[in-house]
Amino acid sequence: MTPVVDAPPIEVRGLVKHYGDIVAVGGVDLTVLPGDVFGYLGPNGAGKTTALRMMLGLIRPTAGSVRLFGRDPQAGVAALQGVAGFVEAPRFYPYLTARRNLELCAALDGDGADARIDEVLDVVELRDRAKVRVGGYSHGMRQRLGIAAALLRRPRLLLLDEPATGLDPAGMRDMRLLVRRLADSGMTVLLSSHLLAEVEELCNRVGIVDHGLMAYEGTLEELRRAAGIGYRLRTTHDDRALAVCRRHPGLADVAVAAAGGIVFRTADEMAVAELSRALTDEGALVLELSPSHATLEDLFFALTEGDKAPGANGAAPRTPRPAAVAERAA
Amino acid sequence: MRPGILTVYRWELVKLRFQKRTYLGLGAAALAPTLFAVAVATSNGQPEDVALGRYIHDTGLAIPFVLLLFGSIWMFPLITALVAGDIVAAEDHNGTLKTILTRSVERGQVFAAKVLATATYAIAAIVLTGTVAVVAGSLVSGFDPLPTLSGTTISPGRGLVLLGGSLLVYLMPILAVAAIGLLFSTVFRNSAAAVVGTLMASLLLQLVGILPGLGGLRPYLLSTQFDAWQGLLRQPVDWAPVVRAAWVCALYAVPALGTALLVFLRRDVDGG
Numbered sequence: 001m002t003p004v005v006d007a008p009p010i011e012v013r014g015l016v017k018h019y020g021d022i023v024a025v026g027g028v029d030l031t032v033l034p035g036d037v038f039g040y041l042g043p044n045g046a047g048k049t050t051a052l053r054m055m056l057g058l059i060r061p062t063a064g065s066v067r068l069f070g071r072d073p074q075a076g077v078a079a080l081q082g083v084a085g086f087v088e089a090p091r092f093y094p095y096l097t098a099r100r101n102l103e104l105c106a107a108l109d110g111d112g113a114d115a116r117i118d119e120v121l122d123v124v125e126l127r128d129r130a131k132v133r134v135g136g137y138s139h140g141m142r143q144r145l146g147i148a149a150a151l152l153r154r155p156r157l158l159l160l161d162e163p164a165t166g167l168d169p170a171g172m173r174d175m176r177l178l179v180r181r182l183a184d185s186g187m188t189v190l191l192s193s194h195l196l197a198e199v200e201e202l203c204n205r206v207g208i209v210d211h212g213l214m215a216y217e218g219t220l221e222e223l224r225r226a227a228g229i230g231y232r233l234r235t236t237h238d239d240r241a242l243a244v245c246r247r248h249p250g251l252a253d254v255a256v257a258a259a260g261g262i263v264f265r266t267a268d269e270m271a272v273a274e275l276s277r278a279l280t281d282e283g284a285l286v287l288e289l290s291p292s293h294a295t296l297e298d299l300f301f302a303l304t305e306g307d308k309a310p311g312a313n314g315a316a317p318r319t320p321r322p323a324a325v326a327e328r329a330a
Numbered sequence: 331m332r333p334g335i336l337t338v339y340r341w342e343l344v345k346l347r348f349q350k351r352t353y354l355g356l357g358a359a360a361l362a363p364t365l366f367a368v369a370v371a372t373s374n375g376q377p378e379d380v381a382l383g384r385y386i387h388d389t390g391l392a393i394p395f396v397l398l399l400f401g402s403i404w405m406f407p408l409i410t411a412l413v414a415g416d417i418v419a420a421e422d423h424n425g426t427l428k429t430i431l432t433r434s435v436e437r438g439q440v441f442a443a444k445v446l447a448t449a450t451y452a453i454a455a456i457v458l459t460g461t462v463a464v465v466a467g468s469l470v471s472g473f474d475p476l477p478t479l480s481g482t483t484i485s486p487g488r489g490l491v492l493l494g495g496s497l498l499v500y501l502m503p504i505l506a507v508a509a510i511g512l513l514f515s516t517v518f519r520n521s522a523a524a525v526v527g528t529l530m531a532s533l534l535l536q537l538v539g540i541l542p543g544l545g546g547l548r549p550y551l552l553s554t555q556f557d558a559w560q561g562l563l564r565q566p567v568d569w570a571p572v573v574r575a576a577w578v579c580a581l582y583a584v585p586a587l588g589t590a591l592l593v594f595l596r597r598d599v600d601g602g
Contacts, residue, residue: 053598053600056432057431057432058428058431059599059600060596077436080432080434085432086428086429087428088602091426091429091602095349096344100344104341104344104345107338107340108333108337108338108435109433110331110332110337110434111331111332153433153434
């Protein structure tokens with residue numbers, strides 16, 4: 001199977017997986033570009049792991065296609081050339097030592113991978129525990145060994161499914177640093193996670209899947225821009241201020257905040273400046289007028305919880321419902 | 331360069347080398363003839379109703395042949411099933427199928443390596459039993475000429491050659507049992523269910539052979555083929571049961587392996 005020149009590392013189109021009547025993945029489209037650290041987000045049960053398994057050729061799709069550098073993983077392991085990673089927790093033979101597990105992986109990789117065992121053990125800082133049986137490893141050590149096994153393949157594309165799950169705070173920090181380091185070395189990374197802070201810190205692009213369907217795919221900046229900037233306003237007379245805001249041009253989603261004050265969204269900073277003058281003219285003196293950028297968490301919940309209207313989960317990517325974002329951001 | 335089947339096979343053997351059940355099976359294969367020899371040394375009795383049973387005090391070479399007869403009921407099927415029923419299911423249990431199937435080997439290569447490793451283990455178990463039985467039997471009853479089933483007597487050297495041939499013939503139903511074990515291991519994805527299922531299938535086939543009115547099926551039962559080696563101990567050699575064992579065993583093994591391969595190639599690896 002010949003790789004397609006300049007094909008993106010991952011190209012998924014209309015990916016569907018049914019288990020009887022259960023729809024695990026309902027129609028995922030996503031493209032991971034070279035150099036991306038792509039955050040693949042979704043609530044538990046959204047079908048992230050099933051989609052990842054299909055990307056690695058472990059599960060046969062009911063419909064749709066996956067291409068890794070232009071090659072179909074269902075057609076054979078040649079499509080996994082330059083691709084590595086793990087889905088759910090990485091698993092090894094518990095009765096073998098970590099080194100022997102890596103030797104096994106390297107033997108099944110070929111291409112001189114066994115010469116890299118010490119190197120990858122150093123990367124994940126497990127060299128001094130390499131002679132211990134994996135059955136005696138902690139969860140965090142197994143996660144790191146999973147990364148080591150992936151790095152043996154010298155991947156250009158790394159797929160990691162919840163790599164920080166189950167780790168203590170120090171382990172999570174180390175895992176983030178490791179992923180950052182790998183990404184900085186030019187590796188394309190798909191990072192499936194429900195840890196939004198982790199994705200926000202590491203990823204340049206995100207795909208958000210909800211109920212087996214893609215709710216959004218793009219950069220974090222585009223997502224924030226689509227959601228607009230939220231503002232929080234407190235005045236000496238909020239009742240008057242609310243009326244001013246509602247008739248003021250350029251403001252949207254004006255609402256009374258649960259914690260007091262008023263929230264609204266706008267993409268036009270001049271509208272905010274003019275609002276401050278209008279408020280003074282009405283005798284509602286400004287106590288606080290502050291912008292609040294929506295966090296990924298805000299946007300995520302707005303996409304996955306804020307819009308449950310029938311048909312909204314269609315194949316076309318959704319934009320976050322601004323009011324939901326504004327409420328959360330405020 | 332991508333690895334070939336031999337590389338995967340070598341690592342399947344490494345896995346077997348580090349698993350307790352391998353030593354449990356091989357230990358039983360060595361222990362049974364040892365215990366049998368001890369029983370022969372400490373008693374005057376002998377199994378009169380089985381081939382060569384009456385000669386176990388006359389020559390140690392009779393002991394491995396008698397063991398083959400007794401072992402076919404459940405011992406060898408169980409020893410075989412211990413590994414055959416586990417070799418795929420253990421990957422499901424450990425969640426390691428996803429680990430090896432995302433490397434640079436095709437599913438077909440992995441399956442072929444598992445078949446070869448299972449066969450290697452079965453051969454090792456049979457050879458071990460035969461070797462220990464000859465050594466232990468010779469120690470308690472001597473290394474003397476062996477009477478054949480035709481009433482003639484052959485030299486100990488010729489007896490050893492016939493024992494080797496008999497073990498080879500005996501291996502055919504053993505490998506068929508292994509194929510059934512592999513099928514169950516692949517389909518059930520549960521080691522205990524596959525091991526017990528394989529043993530139950532073997533015992534059921536024996537039961538069918540002794541049920542009244544089903545005598546016509548007997549030549550085509552897997553259990554019957556465990557006796558095919560007796561053709562080698564006749565003079566002249568009776569090849570008919572050996573030839574029949576070859577194709578009857580293939581009738582059991584080939585569909586079992588073919589089905590297991592198809593399931594393994596097409597299955598979703600969604601656990602672990």
